[in-house]
Amino acid sequence: MDRTKIAVVPDSRPAMHAALSAAVEAAGGTVVGPEDASALVWADPAAVDVFREHIDAAPHATWVQLPYAGIETLIHLLDGSHHWTCGKGVYADACAEWMIAALLTAFRDMPTFARADSWPKQTGRNLLSANITLLGGGGLAESFLRLIEPWGCATTVVRRSAEPIPGAARTFTTDDRLTAVADADAVIVCLALTPETTGIVDADLLAAMPDDAWLLNIGRGPHVDNDDLIAALDAGTIAGAVLDVTDPEPLPDGHALWRYDNVLITPHVGNTPEMGLPLIASRVKENVRRWIAGDELLGPVDLDAGY
Amino acid sequence: MDRTKIAVVPDSRPAMHAALSAAVEAAGGTVVGPEDASALVWADPAAVDVFREHIDAAPHATWVQLPYAGIETLIHLLDGSHHWTCGKGVYADACAEWMIAALLTAFRDMPTFARADSWPKQTGRNLLSANITLLGGGGLAESFLRLIEPWGCATTVVRRSAEPIPGAARTFTTDDRLTAVADADAVIVCLALTPETTGIVDADLLAAMPDDAWLLNIGRGPHVDNDDLIAALDAGTIAGAVLDVTDPEPLPDGHALWRYDNVLITPHVGNTPEMGLPLIASRVKENVRRWIAGDELLGPVDLDAGY
Numbered sequence: 001m002d003r004t005k006i007a008v009v010p011d012s013r014p015a016m017h018a019a020l021s022a023a024v025e026a027a028g029g030t031v032v033g034p035e036d037a038s039a040l041v042w043a044d045p046a047a048v049d050v051f052r053e054h055i056d057a058a059p060h061a062t063w064v065q066l067p068y069a070g071i072e073t074l075i076h077l078l079d080g081s082h083h084w085t086c087g088k089g090v091y092a093d094a095c096a097e098w099m100i101a102a103l104l105t106a107f108r109d110m111p112t113f114a115r116a117d118s119w120p121k122q123t124g125r126n127l128l129s130a131n132i133t134l135l136g137g138g139g140l141a142e143s144f145l146r147l148i149e150p151w152g153c154a155t156t157v158v159r160r161s162a163e164p165i166p167g168a169a170r171t172f173t174t175d176d177r178l179t180a181v182a183d184a185d186a187v188i189v190c191l192a193l194t195p196e197t198t199g200i201v202d203a204d205l206l207a208a209m210p211d212d213a214w215l216l217n218i219g220r221g222p223h224v225d226n227d228d229l230i231a232a233l234d235a236g237t238i239a240g241a242v243l244d245v246t247d248p249e250p251l252p253d254g255h256a257l258w259r260y261d262n263v264l265i266t267p268h269v270g271n272t273p274e275m276g277l278p279l280i281a282s283r284v285k286e287n288v289r290r291w292i293a294g295d296e297l298l299g300p301v302d303l304d305a306g307y
Numbered sequence: 308m309d310r311t312k313i314a315v316v317p318d319s320r321p322a323m324h325a326a327l328s329a330a331v332e333a334a335g336g337t338v339v340g341p342e343d344a345s346a347l348v349w350a351d352p353a354a355v356d357v358f359r360e361h362i363d364a365a366p367h368a369t370w371v372q373l374p375y376a377g378i379e380t381l382i383h384l385l386d387g388s389h390h391w392t393c394g395k396g397v398y399a400d401a402c403a404e405w406m407i408a409a410l411l412t413a414f415r416d417m418p419t420f421a422r423a424d425s426w427p428k429q430t431g432r433n434l435l436s437a438n439i440t441l442l443g444g445g446g447l448a449e450s451f452l453r454l455i456e457p458w459g460c461a462t463t464v465v466r467r468s469a470e471p472i473p474g475a476a477r478t479f480t481t482d483d484r485l486t487a488v489a490d491a492d493a494v495i496v497c498l499a500l501t502p503e504t505t506g507i508v509d510a511d512l513l514a515a516m517p518d519d520a521w522l523l524n525i526g527r528g529p530h531v532d533n534d535d536l537i538a539a540l541d542a543g544t545i546a547g548a549v550l551d552v553t554d555p556e557p558l559p560d561g562h563a564l565w566r567y568d569n570v571l572i573t574p575h576v577g578n579t580p581e582m583g584l585p586l587i588a589s590r591v592k593e594n595v596r597r598w599i600a601g602d603e604l605l606g607p608v609d610l611d612a613g614y
Binding site for chain 1: 401414418420424435453458571576
């Protein structure tokens with residue numbers, strides 16, 4: 001079987017079909033019909049009802065690349081017949097990028113400079129060598145630690161188990177979260193929302209942070225107790241906050257959190273739909289290159305784990 | 308001549324004088340008056356008018372350490388009488404941090420979000436995998452390439468010679484600069500100011516950039532032709548600009564560049580005195596150690612090149 005021959009199906013989302021086809025060609029592949037294909041790139045996450053029919057139309061394809069990181073709509077259609085890969089990690093990188101963008105925006109006083117119409121005072125502090133504490137040890141933390149690696153930060157991860165995470169200097173359990181934030185220059189919430197993590201950023205946690213530490217939230221709005229955050233802002237016991245998620249969301253006009261110069265609200269843009277297509281195209285290009293070269297593919301689906 | 312005897316002059320900036328004196332002592336040196344000194348550490352970048360007089364007061368000194376990386380205010384006072392070193396490379400990491408902060412602030416639309424008091428539209432693009440072109444292949448480029456390494460950017464460096472730079476995907480000579488910016492998502496000026504580089508960002512270069520590309524300047528204000536930049540902004544042929552240096556500087560109130568929402572001006576904070584003093588003190592300590600040991604010094608000034 002010629003591993004350069006790859007089908008991109010279906011064509012119901014023209015922009016995605018075009019971008020993923022271009023990615024296949026850029027990696028040295030040739031886009032062919034399913035009957036000739038050694039592999040198949042799935043190009044419409046919503047077209048679940050025709051998924052199996054397209055797979056069956058490609059009898060020689062042994063690898064299928066799925067477009068998104070969350071494949072819960074497709075998982076029941078997958079079996080041991082093929083090697084499945086997905087966009088795992090692709091979107092985590094975009095969110096980790098937001099985390100670093102938010103840190104640098106805050107540390108380098110960009111909001112103040114953006115509002116100025118006259119030469120401002122020289123202010124700012126370095127992210128280089130800073131102490132950063134992450135609440136959450138999942139895919140976002142993993143991407144963040146990979147992207148920040150050359151910056152010489154002292155990173156602390158708070159998670160359910162104290163098992164060390166590659167790239168993190170320290171790992172604490174949730175029980176020790178107040179210790180974990182005590183010397184932080186910034187605390188970043190990058191957790192999934194569960195009953196245990198709802199309201200994890202409360203008066204106690206905010207009080208345990210240094211007065212010059214920033215709070216960032218790219219988890220979910222309800223991770224932060226708004227009243228406690230507002231009290232900390234009013235008391236000046238934290239440096240400020242950068243929030244990509246709020247409770248409620250969108251944050252209504254006139255909400256108290258709009259009032260603070262040291263609160264920056266971004267409208268749930270950790271990754272946007274527009275960011276996703278180039279990112280998955282880049283992943284497809286890399287995986288097609290690996291497929292042709294016979295190398296290990298990125299983002300293998302774990303059928304037992306369900307993702 | 309006892310190479311441990313080193314003068315730190317002038318004392319017009321007490322904090323810098325104290326920090327650099329401590330660095331000399333930490334390296335095994337002894338701070339002495341100019342008349343006994345084997346070398347001289349210059350401790351006030353602004354005191355240009357008394358520079359030569361202090362140099363002449365140290366008849367036995369053969370090495371002079373200058374505090375900053377950009378020494379254009381002093382270069383006309385230097386000659387073959389001494390071995391001159393400067394802070395070349397010291398501030399590079401802090402400036403490279405600004406470069407990435409500025410890229411992320413621009414790409415992630417942080418100025419728009421900072422000005423909002425109502426939930427804004429979801430906008431933004433990724434620095435991940437972006438095409439970044441650097442005008443300048445010196446210490447700032449080197450630091451930038453090291454810090455951005457995990458981000459999967461396609462990096463292009465424009466410099467005098469086409470000799471490849473570690474971490475850069477492509478290197479072009481200055482003659483080919485229009486080609487080098489043609490597919491850039493951002494173009495960053497990180498050059499020293501010389502007659503050859505003055506006005507390097509002109510109408511031709513701005514026209515060669517894609518319409519959605521950002522211009523960043525952390526070199527010197529005169530690298531950019533203000534009139535040509537304003538014309539490009541008015542014509543919408545670039546995405547916008549982030550300028551840490553301007554011409555003149557500070558940029559006066561009412562200057563046209565204050566008027567654009569897509570121009571972010573930061574007040575020469577690539578590295579601030581607060582960031583810089585620990586960094587230069589660390590360099591002085593290392594060079595004094597090398598001086599006493601008779602090793603090669605870091606950051607030699609190239610009198611012919613002018614930096």
